[in-house]
Amino acid sequence: MKIAVAGIIQETCSFSPVKTTLRNFKISLGDEVVLSADAGGVIGGFLSAMEHSCCSFTGTLNAQAMSGGSLSSSTLLFLRKKLLNGLGKVRGFDAVFISLHGAMASDDEPDACGLILEDVRKLVGSRCFVAVELDHHANVTRRMVSAADVIAGYEKQPHDLAVSGAKMARVMSDILKCGLKPHASLVKIPMLAPQDNFLTSSGPMKEWFSLAREMEKDGEVIVASTFPTQPWLDAPDNGWSCLVYADSPEKARRCAEQLAAKAWRMRKEFWHSERLPLSETIAAANSEPKGLVVISDTGDAVLGGAPGDNMSIIAEMLKHDLNGTALVPVVAPDAFAKALAAGAGSKITLSLGGRMSAGFSPRLKISGTVRAFAGAGDFMFDDGRRRPKGRSALFEHGNLKIAILELRDYSINHPSLYQNLGVDVEKAQMVVLKTGSNFQYFKEYQSRLIRADSPGPTQSDLTAFKWEKRSRPLYPFDGIKNWRP
Numbered sequence: 200m201k202i203a204v205a206g207i208i209q210e211t212c213s214f215s216p217v218k219t220t221l222r223n224f225k226i227s228l229g230d231e232v233v234l235s236a237d238a239g240g241v242i243g244g245f246l247s248a249m250e251h252s253c254c255s256f257t258g259t260l261n262a263q264a265m266s267g268g269s270l271s272s273s274t275l276l277f278l279r280k281k282l283l284n285g286l287g288k289v290r291g292f293d294a295v296f297i298s299l300h301g302a303m304a305s306d307d308e309p310d311a312c313g314l315i316l317e318d319v320r321k322l323v324g325s326r327c328f329v330a331v332e333l334d335h336h337a338n339v340t341r342r343m344v345s346a347a348d349v350i351a352g353y354e355k356q357p358h359d360l361a362v363s364g365a366k367m368a369r370v371m372s373d374i375l376k377c378g379l380k381p382h383a384s385l386v387k388i389p390m391l392a393p394q395d396n397f398l399t400s401s402g403p404m405k406e407w408f409s410l411a412r413e414m415e416k417d418g419e420v421i422v423a424s425t426f427p428t429q430p431w432l433d434a435p436d437n438g439w440s441c442l443v444y445a446d447s448p449e450k451a452r453r454c455a456e457q458l459a460a461k462a463w464r465m466r467k468e469f470w471h472s473e474r475l476p477l478s479e480t481i482a483a484a485n486s487e488p489k490g491l492v493v494i495s496d497t498g499d500a501v502l503g504g505a506p507g508d509n510m511s512i513i514a515e516m517l518k519h520d521l522n523g524t525a526l527v528p529v530v531a532p533d534a535f536a537k538a539l540a541a542g543a544g545s546k547i548t549l550s551l552g553g554r555m556s557a558g559f560s561p562r563l564k565i566s567g568t569v570r571a572f573a574g575a576g577d578f579m580f581d582d583g584r585r586r587p588k589g590r591s592a593l594f595e596h597g598n599l600k601i602a603i604l605e606l607r608d609y610s611i612n613h614p615s616l617y618q619n620l621g622v623d624v625e626k627a628q629m630v631v632l633k634t635g636s637n638f639q640y641f642k643e644y645q646s647r648l649i650r651a652d653s654p655g656p657t658q659s660d661l662t663a664f665k666w667e668k669r670s671r672p673l674y675p676f677d678g679i680k681n682w683r684p
């Protein structure tokens with residue numbers, strides 16, 4: 200069997216003003232997609248799980264970008280053309296495996312992944328098998344489901360990408376080897392929830408995902424996926440999704456409905472929050488007897504698409520007499536250039552941040568000392584994936600140590616950002632992470648985690664955004680009585 204392999208990943212935050220363009224994508228084409236697939240990525244996981252199968256694999260396109268604002272229309276058009284060109288060059292394949300995010304939008308297409316899958320189906324015809332792996336923060340649409348033969352979502356947050364790819368390899372092999380006919384049932388749940396309870400290791404999310412894993416033990420269920428859609432996608436028909444493939448339509452429908460009913464019953468639990476107002480956050484972190492306190496800047500989560508230059512937490516820190524070192528990252532290419540021109544050891548005043556986060560953040564003038572610089576290179580994930588990383592500077596104002604990043608890159612939530620600047624992370628009192636879920640890299644140092652109720656395009660107060668396209672009614676915005684799947 201010959202399988203064409205592709206991937207297009209970007210998660211869109213509709214409230215982020217920073218547009219995503221082609222420059223933001225790392226792109227591989229043709230054979231490179233397969234030959235240099237990251238072992239820790241979805242495609243790498245899929246290929247290594249298929250290693251001993253008798254299938255052959257041909258790469259088409261792999262395009263990966265960080266979460267951010269919506270894609271420009273020309274970027275989406277370019278990616279669609281490259282994918283179709285790539286598929287067009289592969290002769291006589293029997294199946295397509297494609298890794299998508301599922302919550303990607305462009306300026307004029309709220310369901311970019313649905314459109315991509317429709318393109319693929321038109322090109323490959325009805326007899327070709329199309330298997331799709333989605334991030335479980337996808338907004339699954341009927342268009343996606345009609346165009347694919349099978350779709351599965353990730354099982355864990357933080358995501359384990361290679362395991363997700365391997366899962367689809369198993370699902371696909373089962374279907375094709377045993378000649379199964381997967382019947383799909385998609386149930387949309389009219390609700391959204393902030394990221395406060397998105398971790399799948401505990402709480403209501405664990406309970407909900409576990410039910411899907413239980414269902415998959417049933418011989419008639421091929422794959423069951425739960426999708427707590429990321430809450431910053433302003434798109435029609437948005438909301439959480441349950442998608443089940445089973446041997447019969449009845450079984451698929453019953454399981455999808457059961458999953459949906461469970462999430463709906465637990466909806467208030469998903470909105471439970473331990474966030475603290477900014478003043479309380481800093482006071483609590485400052486009085487913690489033993490660092491390191493991890494402060495989650497929920498409104499400026501770069502992994503959710505926010506810009507990374509929100510100064511609200513720093514503004515609050517400046518009102519306090521900090522007992523120990525506070526580490527805070529800011530994406531600010533202009534301030535980085537100024538620090539670089541001044542040189543290490545110089546005392547300067549910088550206008551910092553609040554540019555991309557305008558409307559959510561002040562722009563602050565801070566005087567301090569430029570202490571150190573770190574060079575550009577590759578950011579290495581623990582699973583071996585590499586992504587480009589920009590230069591950084593350490594800017595010190597009393598106990599406040601600000602890491603100024605030249606680029607918005609993955610190092611922003613990793614201890615290596617500070618270590619490369621000569622800072623002993625272990626001795627710090629608090630560190631701000633621009634994420635609502637990915638605290639794993641600081642786990643060995645962390646004494647306490649505080650979720651700060653900070654403003655920004657990924658803030659937890661979803662009711663404060665100006666929604667234009669979202670589906671209606673939707674919990675908790677609209678009153679919904681007696682909803683049933």
Ligand SMILES: [Zn+2]
Pocket residue numbers: 334335336358
């Ligand atoms: Zn995700």
